[in-house]
Amino acid sequence: MPLNELILFSMLLLLSTVLLATLADRLRIPYAILLVLGGGVLGFIPGIPHIELDPELILLFFLPPLIYSSAWLTSWHRFRKDFDFILLLAIGLVLATMVAVAVVAHLFIPQIPWAVAFVLGAVVSPTDTVAAGTVIKGQGLIRRISSVIESESLVNDATGLVAYRFAVGAAVTGSFSLVNASIQFFVVSLGGLLIGLLVALIASFVHKQLEDSTTQVMVSVATAFASYILAEKVGVSGVLAAVTTGLYLGQHAATFYSSETRLQANSFWNVLTFMFNSFIFFLIGFQMQNLLYHLSRYSLSTVFVYILLISITVVVVRMFWTFASIGLLHILPASNKQLGHNVSWRYAAVIGWTGMRGGVSLASALAIPIMIASGAPFPERDLIVFLTFGVILFTLVVQGFSLAPLIRWFKVDNDPTLREETRDAIIASTQAALQKLDELKSGQDETGESDERLQKYIERLKAYYEKKLALLEQSNEDTESVRKRRKATQDRFRRIQREIHQEERGSLIALRKQGEIDDQVFHTIERDLDLEEQRLYQSENPRPVLVIPSVTPPAHPDQDISSSQGNT
Numbered sequence: 001m002p003l004n005e006l007i008l009f010s011m012l013l014l015l016s017t018v019l020l021a022t023l024a025d026r027l028r029i030p031y032a033i034l035l036v037l038g039g040g041v042l043g044f045i046p047g048i049p050h051i052e053l054d055p056e057l058i059l060l061f062f063l064p065p066l067i068y069s070s071a072w073l074t075s076w077h078r079f080r081k082d083f084d085f086i087l088l089l090a091i092g093l094v095l096a097t098m099v100a101v102a103v104v105a106h107l108f109i110p111q112i113p114w115a116v117a118f119v120l121g122a123v124v125s126p127t128d129t130v131a132a133g134t135v136i137k138g139q140g141l142i143r144r145i146s147s148v149i150e151s152e153s154l155v156n157d158a159t160g161l162v163a164y165r166f167a168v169g170a171a172v173t174g175s176f177s178l179v180n181a182s183i184q185f186f187v188v189s190l191g192g193l194l195i196g197l198l199v200a201l202i203a204s205f206v207h208k209q210l211e212d213s214t215t216q217v218m219v220s221v222a223t224a225f226a227s228y229i230l231a232e233k234v235g236v237s238g239v240l241a242a243v244t245t246g247l248y249l250g251q252h253a254a255t256f257y258s259s260e261t262r263l264q265a266n267s268f269w270n271v272l273t274f275m276f277n278s279f280i281f282f283l284i285g286f287q288m289q290n291l292l293y294h295l296s297r298y299s300l301s302t303v304f305v306y307i308l309l310i311s312i313t314v315v316v317v318r319m320f321w322t323f324a325s326i327g328l329l330h331i332l333p334a335s336n337k338q339l340g341h342n343v344s345w346r347y348a349a350v351i352g353w354t355g356m357r358g359g360v361s362l363a364s365a366l367a368i369p370i371m372i373a374s375g376a377p378f379p380e381r382d383l384i385v386f387l388t389f390g391v392i393l394f395t396l397v398v399q400g401f402s403l404a405p406l407i408r409w410f411k412v413d414n415d416p417t418l419r420e421e422t423r424d425a426i427i428a429s430t431q432a433a434l435q436k437l438d439e440l441k442s443g444q445d446e447t448g449e450s451d452e453r454l455q456k457y458i459e460r461l462k463a464y465y466e467k468k469l470a471l472l473e474q475s476n477e478d479t480e481s482v483r484k485r486r487k488a489t490q491d492r493f494r495r496i497q498r499e500i501h502q503e504e505r506g507s508l509i510a511l512r513k514q515g516e517i518d519d520q521v522f523h524t525i526e527r528d529l530d531l532e533e534q535r536l537y538q539s540e541n542p543r544p545v546l547v548i549p550s551v552t553p554p555a556h557p558d559q560d561i562s563s564s565q566g567n568t
Helices: 003-027 031-042 055-072 076-081 083-108 114-124 129-136 143-173 178-209 213-234 238-255 259-286 288-294 300-331 334-342 345-353 359-366 381-410 418-447 452-475 480-513 519-540
Strands: none
Touching (some): 003 259, 031 259, 076 238, 083 143, 083 300, 114 359, 129 143, 129 259, 129 359, 143 178, 143 345, 143 359, 213 238, 213 259, 259 288, 259 359, 288 381, 300 345, 359 381
């Protein structure tokens, strides 16, 4: 594609994704669905330059940072707690889906031989990390469910890609050894874990030597690609390597990231993941026109029936396997029963229904070789690619659209432990702060090097934390009606704060416009206002609903403790 067409297409892609994502937000639907549909429509508009989606673009450019960032945010505590269940889904379900799809495809699509049917099964067997994350985001799922879904989709990408490698090899060469495949699966998986851990340890050491926030953010991006690409070069699982690296660094980042680095990293990764997710789904939809062109020798009605058959198989197998896994966990030894008893049939139904496929499946289908070892064309390659596209579209649209009503119907959109856990954590950290202040005060008394202003500041800080602790403990005894009245009062205070911030910002803009302050002064003060407004925004949109009065700590010894009726 000429450079000017590439630039034009890139601008069109960026503009379209922004508009469609904004529309999806207004309509309160997962933006992945609208992007796929919008990309499909745009692909048929005359004059729009068409590009073939290179599978390497997804597997080597988009996938590593997306998997890494998802793993970074994954709770290791919950991953470890639900490990048995996650493995049953991420390994057992992938293999079961591959076999079931292969059987259905071979029986109902006569032109597909067994080896090729298993390739199709391997391609559509794993759920997609990106698809699952974008669809469940903002649905208010109970943490237990969302953790299982996201953790499963991280690991099953690796299982699916390894199974795909063996299935394609069997289809190309005409030979397959279950023993060799099992040994290679173990080696590839273990190798990915070891390389991921090695890269994580090296990255952790590098981060500890750095102080500049921007440099640390860039190192985090390089780490995502280094882990994945190094593992792939060695011949092991790049997905598992990126997952391992992200999990390890996500759990240890608090020890080497400064507050400024965390703010910059969060902002950067939020933008990057949103942009990459949007591009992937838009490009998936954009391939529809090309895929239909290559499918001209087939009857569309027949192909759509095939898509429906494969999609229903994928959904039914997932639902059955999820419920069967819960039942199996009930009969395992006592050490494993906790999960089985805690995951109800409502949880299982939602987990079973969240089986969206995405970019990894399409990239795998597009990466199928053109020819087999004999030099003959790969059997029914174009049909497999289009069937994969159809399954992606079916799971995204049908399951994605119906997921929110299903969550509300089963009443799994309100985590009953989140508020209590948040309050207990804040109480524990507040008590730790009070203990440290007592140590600082007694240390000054023992050395005899007491500074009056410093002592005064410590006393004021102690009063702040004591007041905060008292308010936290009081909030535990509040009734629901008291919390509602308090929230209404907080909302009024926040509106006043927003108006004050707008007036401050307007005054700054006027001073700069009149030339009375320099841009450097303007941006310095503007940054302080931005931080205050961001704190206000977080209090208006808290993830855990913990409505209590808050107090503002004194910034210097002469400042009084101020009450701000915010949200702690």
